[in-house]
Amino acid sequence: MDIHKQLFVGPSVCLGPIDHEKDPPIMSQWTHDPEYLRLVDIKPAYPISAGQIKKKLEALEKEIEESKNLYYFTIRSKEDDRLLGFATIRWIEWTHGTGWIRLGIGNSQDWHKGYGSETLGLLLEYAFSELNLYRLGAEIPEYNLGALRLFEKVGFTQEVCRRQALNRDGRRWDALIYGLLRLEWEAQHEK
Amino acid sequence: MKNDLFHGDLVYLTAEESDTQAAAFSRWFRDTEYMRLLAVSPRVTWSTKKVKEWIEKDYEKDRPEGYFFNIRAKEGDKLIGFFGLWDVEANHADTIISIGIGEPDYWGKGFGTDAMRLLLRYAFVELNLHRVSLFVFAYNTRAIQSYYKTGFKLEGRMRAAMLRGGKRDDIVAMGILREEWEKNVI
Numbered sequence: 430m431d432i433h434k435q436l437f438v439g440p441s442v443c444l445g446p447i448d449h450e451k452d453p454p455i456m457s458q459w460t461h462d463p464e465y466l467r468l469v470d471i472k473p474a475y476p477i478s479a480g481q482i483k484k485k486l487e488a489l490e491k492e493i494e495e496s497k498n499l500y501y502f503t504i505r506s507k508e509d510d511r512l513l514g515f516a517t518i519r520w521i522e523w524t525h526g527t528g529w530i531r532l533g534i535g536n537s538q539d540w541h542k543g544y545g546s547e548t549l550g551l552l553l554e555y556a557f558s559e560l561n562l563y564r565l566g567a568e569i570p571e572y573n574l575g576a577l578r579l580f581e582k583v584g585f586t587q588e589v590c591r592r593q594a595l596n597r598d599g600r601r602w603d604a605l606i607y608g609l610l611r612l613e614w615e616a617q618h619e620k
Numbered sequence: 621m622k623n624d625l626f627h628g629d630l631v632y633l634t635a636e637e638s639d640t641q642a643a644a645f646s647r648w649f650r651d652t653e654y655m656r657l658l659a660v661s662p663r664v665t666w667s668t669k670k671v672k673e674w675i676e677k678d679y680e681k682d683r684p685e686g687y688f689f690n691i692r693a694k695e696g697d698k699l700i701g702f703f704g705l706w707d708v709e710a711n712h713a714d715t716i717i718s719i720g721i722g723e724p725d726y727w728g729k730g731f732g733t734d735a736m737r738l739l740l741r742y743a744f745v746e747l748n749l750h751r752v753s754l755f756v757f758a759y760n761t762r763a764i765q766s767y768y769k770t771g772f773k774l775e776g777r778m779r780a781a782m783l784r785g786g787k788r789d790d791i792v793a794m795g796i797l798r799e800e801w802e803k804n805v806i
Contacts, residue, residue, distance in 0.1 A: 471709065471712060472711075473710075473711045524662045524783065525781060525782055525783045526783060564778075564780050566781075587776075588777060588778055589776030590776055591714075591775055591793065592751070592795055593797060594714045594751060595714075596711060596750065606776065606793065608778055608779055610780055
């Protein structure tokens with residue numbers, strides 16, 4: 430184990446805590462982009478004010494404290510500390526060693542720059558080496574091609590096809606569940 | 621209109637007072653075989669008081685967050701189990717369900733299958749859903765057989781998602797679409 434290795438810092442991003450003053454207005458802006466909302470969530474796209482986000486973040490920190498099976502990070506640019514997105518590991522079942530991953534880069538101008546990829550790498554290291562989880566899952570709508578590519582690139586396998594589980598733009602889409610086991614991730618990293 | 625949403629051949633659906641439910645749930649919780657077929661969380665022993673609080677907090681949800689039913693056997697009127705339709709997504713018309721027959725004397729005799737038929741009818745005819753989803757532990761072969769019988773299709777397996785008794789096993793995902801249910805209904 431290399432104790433000097435920073436778990437929360439990558440080449441261009443940092444995982445960190447919520448800034449309850451600075452983050453809500455930026456997060457509120459993200460919720461005004463339906464494209465982002467529809468990629469990151471299955472709930473109907475709906476804009477939220479900074480004030481409402483502030484309340485949600487407070488409730489989130491309470492839930493993290495009480496449930497003990499949820500981790501939430503903000504993603505910031507290393508260069509200028511700008512808020513880029515969020516990443517979570519949730520629904521952790523400690524006795525089974527399982528958890529679910531979700532991440533989002535809020536501003537479309539920040540897409541395709543490798544931030545998601547870097548964040549996912551940090552998250553996997555954290556989940557497998559620090560939380561000692563055995564398996565990670567992620568549910569991804571079939572229309573989120575960027576996420577499918579990203580998760581496949583780091584080694585996730587498609588395990589479940591929840592047929593026609595989503596209804597958007599007047600047609601049905603499948604909801605896919607992807608999984609990655611620790612031994613698969615370790616094997617990749619030995620190379 | 622066909623209004624027999626709450627009555628099947630072997631079972632019928634009810635809402636029970638939280639005391640009655642807590643007493644039944646408490647009893648079923650102490651059967652670790654039942655609980656290991658039903659739930660991922662590790663087995664614990666809860667007082668009836670605690671079960672009642674948990675029911676009032678987590679199960680007595682207002683629709684549409686969840687639709688929860690108790691199941692009674694028609695013959696003998698015994699309270700034998702429950703099912704719930706959760707996470708009903710209004711925009712997507714999908715639900716993830718849970719179902720359990722708590723009384724072991726009622727396993728393997730068609731009671732669960734009959735209850736599931738009522739669940740599906742309710743989902744498609746009253747909630748107007750497009751599909752019903754469930755997750756079941758791979759080692760729960762009796763349940764999986766019952767689900768196939770009522771028309772569910774296998775949609776995949778979450779590998780190594782369970783660790784019990786020192787063994788890793790999968791969680792199986794199944795789903796049924798409205799058009800499949802319509803073809804299956806006798």
